[in-house]
Amino acid sequence: MNDFRLPLGEAAEAVIAVITEVLGGFFAVVRAVFAGLYDLVDLVLAAPPFWAIIVVIAVLGYAARGWRLAVGIVVGLLVIVGVGQWDNAMDSLALVLVASAIAIVIAIPIGVLAARSDVASKIIRPILDFMQTMPAFVYLIPALILFRVGVVPGIVATIVFAMAPGVRLTELGIRGVDREVVEAGHAFGSSPWRILRQVQLPLAMPSIMAGVNQVIMLSLSMVVIAGMVGAGGLGGEVVQSLTRIDVGLGFEAGLSVVILAIILDRITGALGARRRTSRSTRERSTDVPAPADPVAAPSSVPA
Numbered sequence: 271m272n273d274f275r276l277p278l279g280e281a282a283e284a285v286i287a288v289i290t291e292v293l294g295g296f297f298a299v300v301r302a303v304f305a306g307l308y309d310l311v312d313l314v315l316a317a318p319p320f321w322a323i324i325v326v327i328a329v330l331g332y333a334a335r336g337w338r339l340a341v342g343i344v345v346g347l348l349v350i351v352g353v354g355q356w357d358n359a360m361d362s363l364a365l366v367l368v369a370s371a372i373a374i375v376i377a378i379p380i381g382v383l384a385a386r387s388d389v390a391s392k393i394i395r396p397i398l399d400f401m402q403t404m405p406a407f408v409y410l411i412p413a414l415i416l417f418r419v420g421v422v423p424g425i426v427a428t429i430v431f432a433m434a435p436g437v438r439l440t441e442l443g444i445r446g447v448d449r450e451v452v453e454a455g456h457a458f459g460s461s462p463w464r465i466l467r468q469v470q471l472p473l474a475m476p477s478i479m480a481g482v483n484q485v486i487m488l489s490l491s492m493v494v495i496a497g498m499v500g501a502g503g504l505g506g507e508v509v510q511s512l513t514r515i516d517v518g519l520g521f522e523a524g525l526s527v528v529i530l531a532i533i534l535d536r537i538t539g540a541l542g543a544r545r546r547t548s549r550s551t552r553e554r555s556t557d558v559p560a561p562a563d564p565v566a567a568p569s570s571v572p573a
């Protein structure tokens with residue numbers, strides 16, 4: 271049997287070693303920024319009494335989809351309180367919100383670039399395929415080396431894992447805008463930036479919101495994996511239940527993750543549906559024929 275072996279693993283180790291040595295200061299700054307953002311969001315969620323946070327989220331649900339969603343949010347969050355997982359749930363929600371916000375801020379501009387440049391799209395797509403197919407556990411190894419144990423490597427791994435749908439659906443939405451609308455903007459002398467800001471992004475917003483929804487869902491799916499690197503929260507409880515073979519603790523923590531996932535999915539899904547409805551309304555309004563001129567033609571006056 272041939273003993274030849276490609277030294278890909280050694281090359282990856284060498285790259286990480288060089289990055290750690292050359293960019294150690296940069297990653298220390300990133301660690302401090304991410305940790306500060308997480309601590310701030312976690313403080314906002316954990317400091318008030320649980321009923322105040324439930325009321326705020328229920329109001330958001332009511333504004334997004336109505337009283338049924340608001341009632342469901344109240345019941346679901348009270349279940350989390352009842353099983354004693356409220357503090358862990360808020361820790362996990364803070365991680366998801368921070369990681370999702372950073373992933374969305376990165377993903378949407380990349381999606382816009384891919385939509386406006388075929389060359390950029392051909393370069394970005396294989397990278398996204400690699401990011402989505404690589405097992406999520408693999409992201410934790412360089413994250414641990416660069417950012418050490420704690421919540422920050424969990425945030426970084428979550429950003430890398432969850433960013434791809436935001437890029438893809440942003441590109442898809444912008445490329446799906448009617449070319450005649452874009453050409454009409456060019457005909458009226460609008461700049462490319464103005465067409466993007468006032469035409470393409472508003473019309474592509476339903477697809478972009480679907481991408482935001484998927485980013486949040488994938489971020490929440492990383493909660494348990496992030497718990498393995500010291501991120502805590504519900505993921506830490508699940509990992510602890512595995513080490514103890516504690517079925518009850520695992521079920522309570524897993525149920526809390528499911529409740530958070532349903533709440534976030536319904537709220538963001540309702541916002542995307544509202545965008546689609548408003549878009550279809552605008553499109554129907556443009557199809558209404560203009561009313562006839564109410565001013566009648568002047569009659570002939572006899573001499």
